[in-house]
Amino acid sequence: MSVKNDNRFIYAVKFIACLFVITIHAPFPGIFGHVVGAASRFAVPFFFAVSGRFLLTRDESKVLIEVSDIRKRTLQRLFRLFKVTAVVYLVYLLFSFVYHLFAEVTILEWLKMKFNLHELGILLLFNTGRFIVDGSYTFDHMWYLFALMYVYLLIWIFAPVLRKWYKWLIVLLTGMMYFGEALQTWYPIRPFGISISTWFIMRNWLFVGMPFVLMGVLFSDYVCAKKQELGEEAYGKFTSRFLIPSVAAIIFGFILSVVERFVIDSKEVYIGSLIVVVGILFLSEAIPDRGGALFILGKRASSNIYYYHVLVIAIFDYLSMKGLITQYNDWQRPVTVILVCLLIFGGKPLFDLLKGNKNE
Numbered sequence: 001m002s003v004k005n006d007n008r009f010i011y012a013v014k015f016i017a018c019l020f021v022i023t024i025h026a027p028f029p030g031i032f033g034h035v036v037g038a039a040s041r042f043a044v045p046f047f048f049a050v051s052g053r054f055l056l057t058r059d060e061s062k063v064l065i066e067v068s069d070i071r072k073r074t075l076q077r078l079f080r081l082f083k084v085t086a087v088v089y090l091v092y093l094l095f096s097f098v099y100h101l102f103a104e105v106t107i108l109e110w111l112k113m114k115f116n117l118h119e120l121g122i123l124l125l126f127n128t129g130r131f132i133v134d135g136s137y138t139f140d141h142m143w144y145l146f147a148l149m150y151v152y153l154l155i156w157i158f159a160p161v162l163r164k165w166y167k168w169l170i171v172l173l174t175g176m177m178y179f180g181e182a183l184q185t186w187y188p189i190r191p192f193g194i195s196i197s198t199w200f201i202m203r204n205w206l207f208v209g210m211p212f213v214l215m216g217v218l219f220s221d222y223v224c225a226k227k228q229e230l231g232e233e234a235y236g237k238f239t240s241r242f243l244i245p246s247v248a249a250i251i252f253g254f255i256l257s258v259v260e261r262f263v264i265d266s267k268e269v270y271i272g273s274l275i276v277v278v279g280i281l282f283l284s285e286a287i288p289d290r291g292g293a294l295f296i297l298g299k300r301a302s303s304n305i306y307y308y309h310v311l312v313i314a315i316f317d318y319l320s321m322k323g324l325i326t327q328y329n330d331w332q333r334p335v336t337v338i339l340v341c342l343l344i345f346g347g348k349p350l351f352d353l354l355k356g357n358k359n360e
Helices: 008-025 030-053 067-102 107-114 117-126 143-157 159-186 205-230 232-263 271-286 292-300 302-321 332-354
Strands: none
Touching: 008 030, 008 271, 008 292, 008 302, 008 332, 030 143, 030 205, 030 232, 030 271, 067 107, 067 143, 067 159, 067 302, 143 159, 143 205, 159 205, 205 232, 205 271, 232 271, 292 302, 292 332, 302 332
8 A cells, every 4th residue: 555755645545545444344334334335445446556556657757667677666565565464464363373262272273274275275366265364353354465466476477568468457357347246246156166246256366456556557657658748837737627527536436336335235346436546546646735634644554554453343342242341332333443543553643743743
């Protein structure tokens, strides 16, 4: 979810998107919960698109064209992402180990449950499985990190043909994703002996990660080409035209996502989600310096909120189940998790902001 060049608006949206992700895993109840849940589905595709948006640019005015430059930049991102993923994974692995010890599961039973050939196949194919999720925490949000590593690796491998292929790959893979989601609703099949209605069949590195990262790369190429054509000052005037259409697209995308939720049922990525992501990318060029306090939170807190909010949910659920804290209802749960995440990960940035320390 990294963002370069301090596009303040994108950082602000990152923060908002992370809060939306919390509402996926700790949903509000009733109709309101369905509405918020549908709107929230733009978040992870947006993270992928932003990763692509700033993957192959240099100084916001030039894209990396040479294969050696593309591979060098992608490899740098891959190694950085691997280190982040390793830390996050080890934190959750330790929590799972301790949780199962308290549940009187032996170490050998725990190892057999998590690390076996079947679960390895699920991880390699779909970026999920008990390697990264189990009964101690019930949401496989780390799939995003593994999927992004896959995408970076494939971009490194296919760097010589990246820009020859990326447009048709975006169309092909996005079309396959929505076709698969249609099958989930109207004609459920069983690829690999697994129902296509299973969430990870269409939500993985291939059908979500790759097309949205490539959308970001394509948008980056468009931006850099326009800047070279018009110059920085004229480009600023040019992007002011994006403001109203982008806002309209975002609003329409959110409304369409909600309509899809109630007409078609819950999906991982709605057509409206795609429209929202594209609208945000264009709006980020129209108002790159807007963000306010959300910019600070997006830059310094949003990644950790995404990485560790599932751990917060798991700890609170465990304490509540054991009667160590008062049980909360379905309304209190998402609010509690959001507030705790803000306190833990956003407390210092907010404190620095209140002190007037805006230096980054």
